[in-house]
Amino acid sequence: MRSVDPLVSAAQRPAELLLRDVRVLDPRAGADARLDVRVSGGRIAELGEPGTVETGEQELVEGHGRLTLTPAFFDPHVHLRTPGQEHKEDLATGTRAAAAGGFGAVIAMPNTDPVLDSAPLLRSLRDAAAREARVPVGFLPAITRGLQGEQLTEMAELRQEGALGFTDDGVPVQSAGMLRKALQYQRLCGGVLALHEEDRTLSRGGAMNEGAVSAALGIAGIPTVAESTMVARDAALAGYEDARVHFQHLSCAASVDAVADAKARGWRVSAEVSPHHLMLTESDVRGMDTRMKMHPPLTTETDRHALIGALRAGTIDCVATDHAPHARDEKEVPFEQAPMGTTGLETAFAALYSGLVLPGILELGLLVERMTAGAALFDLPAPLLALGEPANIVLLDLDAEWIVGEHGWQSRSENCCFAGRRLQGRVLLTVAAGAVAHRDRALATVEL
Amino acid sequence: MKHLLSIEDLDRAAIERIIAQAERFAEVADREIKKVPALRGRMVLNLFYEASTRTRSSFELAAKRLSADVVNFAASGSSVEKGESLKDTVLTLSAHKPDAIVLRTPWAGASALVSKWCDAAIVNAGDGKHEHPTQALLDVYTLHRRFGRLDGATIWIVGDVAHSRVARSNVLAFQRMGAHVTIAGPPTLIPRGIEQLGCEVRYTLDELASADIVYALRMQHERMSETWVPSMREYATWYQINARRLTARQVLMHPGPVNRGVEVSGEVVDSPQAVITAQVEAGVVVRMAVLYELLAGAREPRAVSDRAPVAGVAAAGGGPLA
Numbered sequence: 014m015r016s017v018d019p020l021v022s023a024a025q026r027p028a029e030l031l032l033r034d035v036r037v038l039d040p041r042a043g044a045d046a047r048l049d050v051r052v053s054g055g056r057i058a059e060l061g062e063p064g065t066v067e068t069g070e071q072e073l074v075e076g077h078g079r080l081t082l083t084p085a086f087f088d089p090h091v092h093l094r095t096p097g098q099e100h101k102e103d104l105a106t107g108t109r110a111a112a113a114g115g116f117g118a119v120i121a122m123p124n125t126d127p128v129l130d131s132a133p134l135l136r137s138l139r140d141a142a143a144r145e146a147r148v149p150v151g152f153l154p155a156i157t158r159g160l161q162g163e164q165l166t167e168m169a170e171l172r173q174e175g176a177l178g179f180t181d182d183g184v185p186v187q188s189a190g191m192l193r194k195a196l197q198y199q200r201l202c203g204g205v206l207a208l209h210e211e212d213r214t215l216s217r218g219g220a221m222n223e224g225a226v227s228a229a230l231g232i233a234g235i236p237t238v239a240e241s242t243m244v245a246r247d248a249a250l251a252g253y254e255d256a257r258v259h260f261q262h263l264s265c266a267a268s269v270d271a272v273a274d275a276k277a278r279g280w281r282v283s284a285e286v287s288p289h290h291l292m293l294t295e296s297d298v299r300g301m302d303t304r305m306k307m308h309p310p311l312t313t314e315t316d317r318h319a320l321i322g323a324l325r326a327g328t329i330d331c332v333a334t335d336h337a338p339h340a341r342d343e344k345e346v347p348f349e350q351a352p353m354g355t356t357g358l359e360t361a362f363a364a365l366y367s368g369l370v371l372p373g374i375l376e377l378g379l380l381v382e383r384m385t386a387g388a389a390l391f392d393l394p395a396p397l398l399a400l401g402e403p404a405n406i407v408l409l410d411l412d413a414e415w416i417v418g419e420h421g422w423q424s425r426s427e428n429c430c431f432a433g434r435r436l437q438g439r440v441l442l443t444v445a446a447g448a449v450a451h452r453d454r455a456l457a458t459v460e461l
Numbered sequence: 462m463k464h465l466l467s468i469e470d471l472d473r474a475a476i477e478r479i480i481a482q483a484e485r486f487a488e489v490a491d492r493e494i495k496k497v498p499a500l501r502g503r504m505v506l507n508l509f510y511e512a513s514t515r516t517r518s519s520f521e522l523a524a525k526r527l528s529a530d531v532v533n534f535a536a537s538g539s540s541v542e543k544g545e546s547l548k549d550t551v552l553t554l555s556a557h558k559p560d561a562i563v564l565r566t567p568w569a570g571a572s573a574l575v576s577k578w579c580d581a582a583i584v585n586a587g588d589g590k591h592e593h594p595t596q597a598l599l600d601v602y603t604l605h606r607r608f609g610r611l612d613g614a615t616i617w618i619v620g621d622v623a624h625s626r627v628a629r630s631n632v633l634a635f636q637r638m639g640a641h642v643t644i645a646g647p648p649t650l651i652p653r654g655i656e657q658l659g660c661e662v663r664y665t666l667d668e669l670a671s672a673d674i675v676y677a678l679r680m681q682h683e684r685m686s687e688t689w690v691p692s693m694r695e696y697a698t699w700y701q702i703n704a705r706r707l708t709a710r711q712v713l714m715h716p717g718p719v720n721r722g723v724e725v726s727g728e729v730v731d732s733p734q735a736v737i738t739a740q741v742e743a744g745v746v747v748r749m750a751v752l753y754e755l756l757a758g759a760r761e762p763r764a765v766s767d768r769a770p771v772a773g774v775a776a777a778g779g780g781p782l783a
Contacts, residue, residue: 223652223653223654224653224654225654225655225657226654227652227654228652228653228654228655228657228658229629229654229655229657229658230569230570230591231569231589231590231591231592231625231626231629232569232589232590232591233590234652234653236653301569301570301573301574342546342548345546345548346546346547346548346568346574347547347566347568347569347570347571347574347588347589348568348569348570349567349568349569349589350568
């Protein structure tokens with residue numbers, strides 16, 4: 014039913030680059046070798062043994078075999094806060110943050126003000142993205158009008174106008190009957206239904222994971238069953254209707270089990286996990302730092318290990334940041350008063366490289382696969398580092414160490430749960446849709 | 462000690478130091494002129510975001526007995542109702558340069574947060590359902606006066622633990638002083654994971670006889686409308702501390718205000734086993750000791766060290782920070 018390109022960004026000059034002697038790593042293309050890579054006219058124009066590709070008019074980046082080139086990452090879950098909350102983020106700052114994190118495309122959530130639930134609003138947002146977005150943006154409008162959970166949006170028209178799918182992220186559909194209608198309607202309009210899973214009768218009033226830490230802090234807890242029971246319920250509904258659903262930001266072992274069970278039955282489900290759920294636990298909430306307050310909340314070490322295992326095994330298909338910017342004054346309040354969310358675009362790769370790849374928990378190739386797999390889940394072509402493909406690439410310095418926040422932020426907000434941490438792995442250059450979208454200050458110091 | 466934010470920050474020696482200081486101040490309460498000049502010229506700001514009569518007046522009295530100046534700031538009827546944030550309120554009030562801020566809020570961790578925003582010593586007078594450290598200290602003081610040491614004593618804390626900052630601070634404080642703590646109450650009001658604080662958990666009062674001290678928590682009426690318990694009647698049937706349950710050798714404590722006929726029966730409140738009024742009395746002297754510890758203990762040596770070093774001064778100013 015889709016009739017327009019679902020991804021939009023501002024038109025930019027196509028990149029002309031020669032990346033000399035870089036490690037080209039793309040598990041999907043079966044590539045892991047030192048190569049020269051020439052980008053021209055927005056495409057990967059030439060691949061060759063180091064030193065064999067001729068220098069032309071392009072900008073030259075010398076990799077000396079120390080820099081790594083991978084497909085640009087894809088983030089199926091970001092909050093760009095536009096329209097209505099531009100003091101937190103807008104299309105320009107949000108996509109700049111994405112590019113700085115190595116993301117070549119992102120999908121924006123609809124819990125804006127007003128809610129993205131109508132074709133005219135989608136059109137105006139896509140127009141704005143065509144003027145402002147540094148990297149391509151896709152949109153998931155709401156499943157129900159105003160995220161109220163009562164009436165379906167005009168899903169078929171929204172699809173014609175470029176909707177990638179639908180979600181009530183942030184204010185999840187509570188009624189099984191309502192969700193079932195959306196799943197049925199998917200037969201007409203297509204598009205993935207992305208589900209934030211939370212039974213509000215279980216989570217209401219909670220501000221962090223329920224357990225020893227919440228008991229000690231006297232903060233009302235959210236039990237993990239608030240998520241896992243809804244994952245199980247909605248997987249069963251999707252199976253019954255043979256519908257396609259994607260589970261957002263899984264946070265606990267029980268949800269992983271529910272997804273594994275659904276996949277074993279052949280139901281058409283996929284799932285994502287955030288870097289913060291892979292890296293942090295409820296123990297990090299002990300100091301009541303509001304940057305550690307997010308939805309779903311940080312869980313236990315057991316849950317974290319289950320999430321890592323599921324990402325490795327493929328039960329969880331991809332990484333998604335759930336980049337959720339909030340203004341400083343909104344987060345500079347007592348923990349229980351603070352809004353939920355952490356920014357994540359600018360730290361996702363370095364956090365996971367430092368936390369999972371360097372200690373040997375996950376292979377780099379697998380991390381790259383999981384950070385790029387989101388595209389195919391939303392029926393988009395996966396970025397491929399191969400001859401003739403559109404240039405969607407990211408150049409990484411895997412040895413560079415940095416302290417999160419020391420160079421400021423591209424995002425308008427700085428509520429990052431990794432702030433102040435020393436991480437390894439830096440994004441030097443991002444090419445998205447054939448154009449240079451980000452160039453790190455450190456790139457200038459690489460011998461040109 | 463710069464602030465009093467949580468019992469977690471205090472070791473046994475620190476608690477004993479405060480108790481000993483409170484005992485010295487107890488003597489002041491018996492004088493005709495109930496005042497000492499220890500904190501003359503210091504300013505204590507009471508900043509209360511929740512209704513409180515006994516805690517606030519107890520802090521006010523404590524500060525006044527130490528000759529400090531006291532300013533009370535209640536959130537209702539103030540700029541807070543006009544939407545001012547906690548941080549802006551604190552920054553505004555800090556312009557008056559208070560030496561200590563006594564803070565009561567409905568939010569866990571608020572006192573720790575405020576301690577990062579201003580120079581004043583912060584006393585946590587209750588932060589949400591998290592902690593109420595001066596209550597725990599005055600409870601330890603009360604028991605210390607009655608029993609001496611708490612080592613090996615068994616203390617049962619009974620009732621709505623989930624919504625009680627008193628329970629959390631007291632579990633920590635009683636354990637620091639060597640007591641065994643059991644919490645008991647309706648399963649809906651016992652937080653999952655609370656046993657990791659080191660206490661035992663019971664859902665009935667069948668073994669209450671094993672307690673040396675029974676600490677009843679206030680049962681708030683709104684808990685019933687939120688269906689935490691089916692009815693006050695059913696709660697009282699299962700968890701009320703009354704003459705049938707309280708044995709003659711046991712001591713009864715309660716943080717107040719008491720709901721007679723709900724968590725405790727009137728007869729036990731009025732019995733000699735109840736030390737509830739002793740707790741209230743202890744409130745003033747313990748809060749005097751806390752303010753004294755924070756303000757008198759730390760300030761003077763700092764004033765000396767702020768100056769350029771002069772021969773002989775360092776020795777003369779050899780206080781706790783020297």
